[in-house]
Amino acid sequence: xxxxxxxxxxxxxxxxxxxxxxxxxxxxxxxxxxxxxxxxxxxxxxxxxxxxxxxxxxxxxxxxxxxxxxxxxxxxxxxxxxxxxxxxxxxxxxxxxxxxxxxxxxxxxxxxxxxxxxxxxxxxxxxxxxxxxxxxxxxxxxxxxxxxxxxxxxxxxxxxxxxxxxxxxxxxxxxxxxxxxxxxxxxxxxxxxxxxxxxxxxxxxxxxxxxxxxxxxxxxxxxxxxxxxxxxxxxxxxxxxxxxxxxxxxxxxxxxxxxxxxxxxxxxxxxxxxxxxxxxxxxxxxxxxxxxxxxxxxxxxxxxxxxxxxxxxxx
Amino acid sequence: xxxxxxxxxxxxxxxxxxxxxxxxxxxxxxxxxxxxxxxxxxxxxxxxxxxxxxxxxxxxxxxxxxxxxxxxxxxxxxxxxxxxxxxxxxxxxxxxxxxxxxxxxxxxxxxxxxxxxxxxxxxxxxxxxxxxxxxxxxxxxxxxxxxxxxxxxxxxxxxxxxxxxxxxxxxxxxxxxxxxxxxxxxxxxxxxxxxxxxxxxxxxxxxxxxxxxxxxxxxxxxxxxxxxxxxxxxxxxxxxxxxxxxxxxxxxxxxxxxxxxxxxxxxxxxxxxxxxxxxxxxxxxxxxxxxxxxxxxxxxxxxxxxxxxxxxxxx
Numbered sequence: 001x002x003x004x005x006x007x008x009x010x011x012x013x014x015x016x017x018x019x020x021x022x023x024x025x026x027x028x029x030x031x032x033x034x035x036x037x038x039x040x041x042x043x044x045x046x047x048x049x050x051x052x053x054x055x056x057x058x059x060x061x062x063x064x065x066x067x068x069x070x071x072x073x074x075x076x077x078x079x080x081x082x083x084x085x086x087x088x089x090x091x092x093x094x095x096x097x098x099x100x101x102x103x104x105x106x107x108x109x110x111x112x113x114x115x116x117x118x119x120x121x122x123x124x125x126x127x128x129x130x131x132x133x134x135x136x137x138x139x140x141x142x143x144x145x146x147x148x149x150x151x152x153x154x155x156x157x158x159x160x161x162x163x164x165x166x167x168x169x170x171x172x173x174x175x176x177x178x179x180x181x182x183x184x185x186x187x188x189x190x191x192x193x194x195x196x197x198x199x200x201x202x203x204x205x206x207x208x209x210x211x212x213x214x215x216x217x218x219x220x221x222x223x224x225x226x227x228x229x230x231x232x233x234x235x236x237x238x239x240x241x242x243x244x245x246x247x248x249x250x251x252x253x254x255x256x257x258x259x260x261x262x263x264x265x266x267x268x269x270x271x272x273x274x275x276x277x278x279x280x281x282x283x284x285x286x287x288x289x290x291x292x293x294x295x296x297x298x299x300x301x302x303x304x305x306x307x308x309x310x311x312x313x314x315x
Numbered sequence: 316x317x318x319x320x321x322x323x324x325x326x327x328x329x330x331x332x333x334x335x336x337x338x339x340x341x342x343x344x345x346x347x348x349x350x351x352x353x354x355x356x357x358x359x360x361x362x363x364x365x366x367x368x369x370x371x372x373x374x375x376x377x378x379x380x381x382x383x384x385x386x387x388x389x390x391x392x393x394x395x396x397x398x399x400x401x402x403x404x405x406x407x408x409x410x411x412x413x414x415x416x417x418x419x420x421x422x423x424x425x426x427x428x429x430x431x432x433x434x435x436x437x438x439x440x441x442x443x444x445x446x447x448x449x450x451x452x453x454x455x456x457x458x459x460x461x462x463x464x465x466x467x468x469x470x471x472x473x474x475x476x477x478x479x480x481x482x483x484x485x486x487x488x489x490x491x492x493x494x495x496x497x498x499x500x501x502x503x504x505x506x507x508x509x510x511x512x513x514x515x516x517x518x519x520x521x522x523x524x525x526x527x528x529x530x531x532x533x534x535x536x537x538x539x540x541x542x543x544x545x546x547x548x549x550x551x552x553x554x555x556x557x558x559x560x561x562x563x564x565x566x567x568x569x570x571x572x573x574x575x576x577x578x579x580x581x582x583x584x585x586x587x588x589x590x591x592x593x594x595x596x597x598x599x600x601x602x603x604x605x606x607x608x609x610x611x612x613x614x615x616x617x618x619x620x621x622x623x624x625x626x627x628x629x630x
Contacts, residue, residue: 180553198550203542238491
């Protein structure tokens with residue numbers, strides 16, 4: 001094995017992962033699985049990178065909404081442009097609190113604002129905007145650019161699986177093209193292997209007659225969350241994964257889908273129980289945590305299983 | 316280069332392909348393109364395998380429709396079950412003739428019959444049915460199982476591109492999961508790299524509580540044809556191809572999308588001009604053939620550019 005999960009403490013969790021990889025890659029072993037079927041799917045927000053106090057993509061959306069509200073006064077009398085322009089923290093705080101309680105209506109208002117801001121944009125322009133944000137905007141608590149707020153033990157796990165013949169996919173409930181802007185750089189995952197939610201696209205030709213695909217304002221259904229995850233996985237991969245990792249109720253169907261593979265499987269549920277180095281919260285993960293022991297999913301404790309969380313700052 | 320297009324005659328077409336591959340893979344050359352951007356997209360019906368007298372997938376659908384009509388008498392009073400059960404060649408011939416003239420309504424009636432036959436089926440059951448058909452049912456003229464009716468010079472081109480660092484995708488206007496049943500065996504393309512049209516899927520759990528994704532009767536929009544092809548390509552790959560190959564008007568937008576890449580690109584249009592070894596027809600390709608010289612697409616002549624068409628029969 002190229003890497004021995006050096007960023008993981010020597011706990012039963014680490015041992016279970018190493019045992020699983022050894023079992024399915026041992027030629028002639030009773031649990032051997034051929035490389036073509038070694039598919040792993042990883043959720044992104046809260047599983048591979050920070051999702052608090054707000055999804056990173058929503059932070060990007062708020063920046064873009066603020067920019068547009070500054071440019072176009074006529075937008076400022078409706079949400080989310082009004083609250084963002086007026087820096088109405090009460091409104092924004094309520095959105096976050098409602099979401100944590102299971103009411104996503106405020107988040108949908110923000111999402112509809114950001115799809116409006118980016119509608120009609122070319123792929124290249126959208127990607128440049130995302131990259132600029134992820135490289136430069138900083139998280140308020142950790143004082144680092146967002147692209148440096150990835151969980152290093154999980155990144156190491158991805159590379160360990162890749163080194164053992166796995167095809168590792170990201171399957172994000174958030175925006176696919178947002179993650180594609182950086183997935184090769186920060187996760188070593190090609191953008192064709194990043195699946196996720198998206199607006200729909202349409203074909204067009206620009207003023208020079210060059211063919212383009214352009215963002216619309218309409219969300220593609222289903223979104224890549226909950227029961228939509230196995231549907232997206234089938235569409236993009238065409239095989240059932242044997243490894244899946246998530247951190248919330250939105251990952252339950254994916255974890256069950258992987259566990260439904262005949263033969264040995266590995267389902268991981270990352271638990272945010274580390275208030276010192278990251279956050280401690282079970283909001284939005286209650287049902288998944290309750291199912292884990294019954295379904296045979298391994299709960300990964302940030303606090304106990306990981307030696308480190310985020311990358312060291314670049315020199 | 317691992318293979319020198321040995322199944323191609325030494326024509327300007329073959330030379331243009333070899334020159335292109337040499338140019339974009341020569342390190343330090345002005346046209347060099349790094350491996351991550353070496354994306355190729357190939358249409359399937361009529362570009363990689365036979366599409367006459369009827370799409371192979373429709374032949375499969377007719378078999379399945381006939382089977383269901385034999386089992387369920389109550390279906391026999393409506394199309395397409397009626398015509399298939401009664402072997403009404405006049406109705407079926409009209410469907411084919413209408414389609415060739417640009418009226419797909421009869422084909423849609425057949426497609427709606429086959430989505431009905433397969434609705435609710437698990438992935439495994441659908442794939443087993445397709446495999447049985449492709450391995451055993453024979454084309455009436457060539458007296459071979461359908462899976463042996465692939466164009467060998469194109470299969471060789473795929474391998475040549477793969478040997479030069481390309482990621483080669485199939486992007487079929489027909490059914491994605493139909494092609495996925497055999498793409499690894501007949502094209503050496505992983506099923507995750509087969510994009511295409513599809514019904515939508517939904518999550519479900521079977522009687523044993525195992526998570527499944529199940530076929531519905533509804534077609535996913537857009538279908539992977541015409542302006543839908545670049546949209547599907549973006550969703551699945553996230554990069555603009557630099558090589559594209561097609562054979563009909565439904566490939567025009569894909570060929571333009573590839574040609575819109577900055578730098579050297581290769582767009583191929585396969586022309587069916589070989590009545591002896593395959594068929595001679597321009598129906599459904601008139602506009603593409605007209606655009607080719609203006610757009611710089613290379614027209615591949617089956618008759619002149621290919622030494623052989625189909626694989627030799629297995630010993």
